[in-house]
Amino acid sequence: MSWLDNMDTDHEALLKAIVDALPEPFFLLDRDGRYIAVLGGLDNERYHDGRSLVGKRMHEVLPTATADSFLKRVHEALDTGLVVSYEYELSSDDVDGVERRDGVPENLFFESQLAPLPPTEGRADMVVWMIHNVTETKLAMRRLEQQQDALEKQQEELERLARTDPLTGLLNRRSFFAEASRELHWVQRTGHPAVVISFDLDHFKTINDTRGHAAGDASLRAISDMLRGERRGTDVVGRLGGEEFAIVVRDTDVDCGRRLAERLRAAVAALDVHHDGEAISLTASFGVTQVRASDVDLDDAIKRADGAMYTAKRLGRDRVEIDPGPIRDLLS
Numbered sequence: 001m002s003w004l005d006n007m008d009t010d011h012e013a014l015l016k017a018i019v020d021a022l023p024e025p026f027f028l029l030d031r032d033g034r035y036i037a038v039l040g041g042l043d044n045e046r047y048h049d050g051r052s053l054v055g056k057r058m059h060e061v062l063p064t065a066t067a068d069s070f071l072k073r074v075h076e077a078l079d080t081g082l083v084v085s086y087e088y089e090l091s092s093d094d095v096d097g098v099e100r101r102d103g104v105p106e107n108l109f110f111e112s113q114l115a116p117l118p119p120t121e122g123r124a125d126m127v128v129w130m131i132h133n134v135t136e137t138k139l140a141m142r143r144l145e146q147q148q149d150a151l152e153k154q155q156e157e158l159e160r161l162a163r164t165d166p167l168t169g170l171l172n173r174r175s176f177f178a179e180a181s182r183e184l185h186w187v188q189r190t191g192h193p194a195v196v197i198s199f200d201l202d203h204f205k206t207i208n209d210t211r212g213h214a215a216g217d218a219s220l221r222a223i224s225d226m227l228r229g230e231r232r233g234t235d236v237v238g239r240l241g242g243e244e245f246a247i248v249v250r251d252t253d254v255d256c257g258r259r260l261a262e263r264l265r266a267a268v269a270a271l272d273v274h275h276d277g278e279a280i281s282l283t284a285s286f287g288v289t290q291v292r293a294s295d296v297d298l299d300d301a302i303k304r305a306d307g308a309m310y311t312a313k314r315l316g317r318d319r320v321e322i323d324p325g326p327i328r329d330l331l332s
Helices: 011-021 064-080 135-163 173-190 204-211 213-230 254-269 298-314 326-331
Strands: 025-030 035-040 084-091 107-116 126-133 194-201 236-241 244-250 273-275 278-280 284-290 320-322
Touching: 011 035, 064 084, 064 107, 064 126, 107 135, 173 194, 173 236, 173 244, 173 298, 194 204, 194 213, 194 254, 194 298, 204 213, 204 278, 213 236, 213 244, 213 254, 213 273, 213 278, 244 298, 254 284, 254 320, 284 298, 298 320
Parallel strands: 284 320
Antiparallel strands: 025 035, 025 126, 084 107, 107 126, 194 244, 194 284, 236 244, 273 278
């Protein structure tokens, strides 16, 4: 005896009352995707009224692609005899004839299960399609993902700002030495050559004093843009402070480094920089040194490159000078 038999009431009416009281709707569909019955769905704030769908086929009330996808799940449940789970998004505009209810969102997300009814002689194959509105959860997850993305972007921006010079966008002094030190370790580990090129804008103080700091800033930005255009993927480029810049170039000997410095010197002189409608002529003095496996840290190489750069300034500026290297060290 079932629990229904113990109740002194109309069994059919009781079952109908139970089904109609369910907050979540479910549909009875045949193999052709025809809505045999629409049951439950008492939650008026989360579901539209779909009772008008009864007697209609999915392809009559849904976009073709959506109806095809839905019918595929119906056939899967009927052919396998198994419960099929399916998640989908549906707009109220996607369903013709559904009576909209106030307060129900336009776009809805559903988790659903399709369960085949046990086969019975003389009855068409049918499935029960049970749905659960997960719109609030989906939207909350999307908001959370958006917030996470925003936090990650903020973190990336903070890290970038910590690593770069705010005026030029190049590596700042601290980050330059951190990355360039890895190049020294690479030279010591592989035995491959690398050079340090140091350069300083000529008469930069005069530009600031006579044209103003905004003109000096425009000059520094023009230099940094040129360097970004010239750098290779493995080059380490930074602004060490003021008007001084440095570059570490791997797989390059001092002769190739000199030719690169000459090209950069010419590029600086060719820059077309204007501020307040007036042209600014720029030149720079360059120093080049080979990175040595014996260097304790990269600062040793930077000091040699700076020494060569100061020699270039003493000899007239707008030129490239090479660090004499180990021979000078032996004679000193």
